[in-house]
Amino acid sequence: MTKAKLASWNRAKGFGFLSLSSEPKAKQLFVHVSDFSDKKLDPEKLVGHWFYYTLAKDKQGRPCAKRLSLVGAKPAFSGKSNDPGKRAGLSAMAFFALLGALVLLHKLPIALLVFYCVLSVVTFALYALDKSAAQAGRWRVQEAKLHVFALMGGWPGAMLAQQVLRHKTQKQSFRWGYYTTVLVNIAALVYLLSPYGEPMLLQVNHALSSILP
Known part of the structure; x- marks a missing residue:
């Protein structure tokens, strides 16, 4: 898995973009709220943080990020109560x-x-x-x-x-x-x-x- 910084987030629409480099006009990668591994995260509060992600394609064949996990976050155990x-x-x-x-x-x-x-x-x-x-x-x-x-x-x-x-x-x-x-x-x-x-x-x-x- 590679990592990138969450550059922006639209809470109303439930998606945002990862910035693939530190350059001001860097290429950005689409990410949907459902693609975060930890569903308790609030992406809007994590703009500017780094995430590990897996590169994938959406149903139109466009590149997007899947299975995002916060860099430095403790792993979530499956036995944790819901x-x-x-x-x-x-x-x-x-x-x-x-x-x-x-x-x-x-x-x-x-x-x-x-x-x-x-x-x-x-x-x-x-x-x-x-x-x-x-x-x-x-x-x-x-x-x-x-x-x-x-x-x-x-x-x-x-x-x-x-x-x-x-x-x-x-x-x-x-x-x-x-x-x-x-x-x-x-x-x-x-x-x-x-x-x-x-x-x-x-x-x-x-x-x-x-x-x-």
């Missing part, structure tokens, strides 16, 4: 436990619980696929598709993926979009549990029963 990931896991478990309790109380159909589980697994897989594509410079999963699956009921899987995979946690506009899908889901669930939503709940149960085995 507190946000644990909290996301506990939150997802609490939500599914609530759904399970509502199913046992005959407030919700079991088909809805199964639907949430399936959508969460699929959404987590999409996040993992997008992260892998970002690291390899391949075509990415569209952000709109990630939001659609979260909106359909996969938001617990999206929450878990964001924190466990450390993916899609920097872009604020995406985060607000995700929060919107969560609020819409919770509002819809509250409505279905209300007396006004009972007819729709019956329709949802019928529709899901025809889809799920």
